[in-house]
Amino acid sequence: MLLAVIDPSCEQSRKQCEEFVDKFITCSKDESLGTAMNRQFHKHQKTCQKKKKGGEDSCRFDFPRYPMRKTRILSRLDSTFSREDVKKYKAIHKQIVAATKDIASTDENCSFGEYLGKLRLTENDYILALRSNLRGHKVFYQRDLRERFLNVYNRDILSLWDANMDLQFILDPYATISYVNDYLTKSNVVASRLLRSLQEKFKKGDLDLMNKIRQIVNTFINNSDITAQEVCLHLLGMAMHRSSVAQVFINTSPFEKRVQLLKSESDLEVLHDIDPDSQDIFVRNLSCRYIQRPGILESVCLSDFAAMYTFPKKKSEKKQNEDRNSEEEVGFSENEEKKNTSTQYGDIAAQFNIER
Numbered sequence: 001m002l003l004a005v006i007d008p009s010c011e012q013s014r015k016q017c018e019e020f021v022d023k024f025i026t027c028s029k030d031e032s033l034g035t036a037m038n039r040q041f042h043k044h045q046k047t048c049q050k051k052k053k054g055g056e057d058s059c060r061f062d063f064p065r066y067p068m069r070k071t072r073i074l075s076r077l078d079s080t081f082s083r084e085d086v087k088k089y090k091a092i093h094k095q096i097v098a099a100t101k102d103i104a105s106t107d108e109n110c111s112f113g114e115y116l117g118k119l120r121l122t123e124n125d126y127i128l129a130l131r132s133n134l135r136g137h138k139v140f141y142q143r144d145l146r147e148r149f150l151n152v153y154n155r156d157i158l159s160l161w162d163a164n165m166d167l168q169f170i171l172d173p174y175a176t177i178s179y180v181n182d183y184l185t186k187s188n189v190v191a192s193r194l195l196r197s198l199q200e201k202f203k204k205g206d207l208d209l210m211n212k213i214r215q216i217v218n219t220f221i222n223n224s225d226i227t228a229q230e231v232c233l234h235l236l237g238m239a240m241h242r243s244s245v246a247q248v249f250i251n252t253s254p255f256e257k258r259v260q261l262l263k264s265e266s267d268l269e270v271l272h273d274i275d276p277d278s279q280d281i282f283v284r285n286l287s288c289r290y291i292q293r294p295g296i297l298e299s300v301c302l303s304d305f306a307a308m309y310t311f312p313k314k315k316s317e318k319k320q321n322e323d324r325n326s327e328e329e330v331g332f333s334e335n336e337e338k339k340n341t342s343t344q345y346g347d348i349a350a351q352f353n354i355e356r
């Protein structure tokens, strides 16, 4: 993989990159490299065939590749080309692909000029046709027709390596990220396929939402490969990552549009037993805590409040009720005791876990 930064709109930058590419990599057939050279030729396998939208089979590695007189970095056709022109060049591109695919091995030993002659195209039309099929920028390496199945290589490395290689000059940082990511997540391809078949199964069956989610989770967990390090962390119950920066969501929608989380069923049952008319049915969120903040925090704005204070986990209604009952039995209230023993600031710290 060769990576360089290019400004495609700058002719000089483009030229420098083309010279750089030619200096290090090539796809010209070099008989002196013997068997190593033969290994550089792509041979279609069952796995490299993919169906295109039109139903036609094509090679996922884009072989055969286009012959070129010299290495060039080409860009997609810009807006100066009319729709009709783009359509015309796209049609020519299709003819080029078909002709390059069907060419007999006896006819492949021709020069680039002869190849264009067979296609009945000028070099300019040929280049425009290739550009009509591009989404961004792409390097087209210098190659003859007989080299259309040859992978790009470095002469020095190939003679030492003695195995096949496919070197690429990368113009698009996004393409690099997606290339690396594809390799990292290669093992997840199986899981994706299984999840897709599960989706088909759901369409036919009548499982409820909870069971569907359960099946998806099980399929994903049981069919994803994980590294030995991940296994160790899971078994030891250790966190996969830590961060010194946390994110807090602050819902700033109008009050009536804020979504609130309903208390659990068991909590609501306990609440109903205590006070059947109670409207305290929502889990306390950041906004509630802000509204109910103590006087000492009156001047603190909502974002500072969210950033600077954390809250102790609240006991469930059931647990609170149990505590309440046991306190009644021994005859005192924890809150009362706290009021008597702690300072005003200590009280707030207990309620809001203020970081001092």
Ligand SMILES: [Zn+2]
Residues within 6 Å of the ligand: 042, 043, 044, 045, 048, 049, 059, 060, 061, 063
């Ligand atoms: Zn192939």
